[in-house]
Amino acid sequence: MSTELNSQGSSTPSRKRSKWDEDEDPDDLSAPTHIHVPKKRAKHRVPRSQLLEQKSPSLSPSPPPPSRKHSVYVPPRTMHPPIQSSRSVYCYERLNQIEEGSYGVVFRARDKQTGDIVALKKLKLDEEKNGFPITALREVYSLMSCRHENVVRIREVVVGDTLTQVFVVMDFIEHDLKTLLTNMPSPFLQSEIKTLMLQLLSAIHHCHSNWILHRDLKTSNLLMNNRGTIKVADFGLARRYGDPVGVGGMTQLVVTLWYRAPEILMGAKTYSTAVDMWSVGCIFAELLLKEPLFQAKGELELLSMVFKLLGPPTKNSWPEYFDLPNAKTITLPSPQPHAFRSKFPHLSTAGLDLLMSFLAYDPEQRISAEEALQHPYFTSASQESPLPKHPDLFGSFPSAAAGEKRRKAFDSPSAPVRAADYKLLTEYDIP
């Protein structure tokens, strides 16, 4: 093993010029005075590299002649480039911290070999007692199986000196939509919103076609570059769907509160692609309003906001509602019509129809990404003016992530904490 690591000498450069060992004080760019290098770090390393389907050719050194005899039944790793060891984080020079989220800290960094600017997400593994967390595996797996123009590109996974230092390397993207919406002086134009929505739908259609649910779609997880292209990011809560579901059902603690679909709120044991489509509807509304649609403090408040906008659910609009676990604990308001038109007075009829199709109560009736891509809001030139704008015509903005200008975005709830301590709806919200 140590021979193999040494054979990658060129990809594990000197550590003196970097400072990935330090978590604190991201603005202090001086090199650390002492860096502890465990003697046998490779021996204890989890074989994360097996996760990577492929590395960029320039990053995989040509295999050296095996220096150790292997059994014929156990071919050397070098014969299987996809399962070679991960490179070291010291291949990157740390530039600045972009953000600390619930599941990781994200840094901007420079690839020392190519000079490329990248984003490194350091996975939070310090608290882990049960080995490498499934959520991290899912994140890497999902990013790899959903490669698409509008999904952030994963480059590789690199490791530091200790077992808790695992980093996902991605293309660096200048903005996230949440920060951008807060900082931009005027809202996106209709033609721009159409383009952004088409890109988002195209990415989500691709994920769903590859059996991946994102389960945490929100504006802070949508990145946008200075060429008007959206990249869906943060697959930390993603999972495969279509596999048999365990007896306990699927976890209900998914999707950040403001973007969480009503079937999850009502305790549905299984759910599917429609949960992502509800979040897409909330994002569409947020692009139009320039602020989040449902800024609720808890689940009950969120439900009452939903009831107010959509009108309470009925046997027609959501036949299964009355069988859902939490339906008995909720008192529905008296019947009333929806309030979409008054909330979105300037949206075209087709736009309103699309928004209502995303925010349909019944997951079975909710529009799919594939169907939404064909919606007249995007295509009908005669009724729908303006048509989507070409991404090249988007303005560019100072990048907060690159430290060009920084203002804290409005506070929104964080992604749900992982499974275990989930409580029922009624325990959370004391009205």
Ligand SMILES: Nc1ncnc2c1ncn2[C@@H]1O[C@H](COP(=O)(O)OP(=O)(O)OP(=O)(O)O)[C@@H](O)[C@H]1O
């Ligand atoms: N590839 C990237 N390029 C530039 N910035 C990025 C990139 N990936 C993430 N970021 C920034 O870091 C933030 C947090 O990243 P991410 O959502 O992946 O982490 P997280 O810990 O799962 O966050 P949260 O739990 O808050 O959703 C993003 O909102 C974005 O601002």
Ligand SMILES: [Mg+2]
């Ligand atoms: Mg995030």
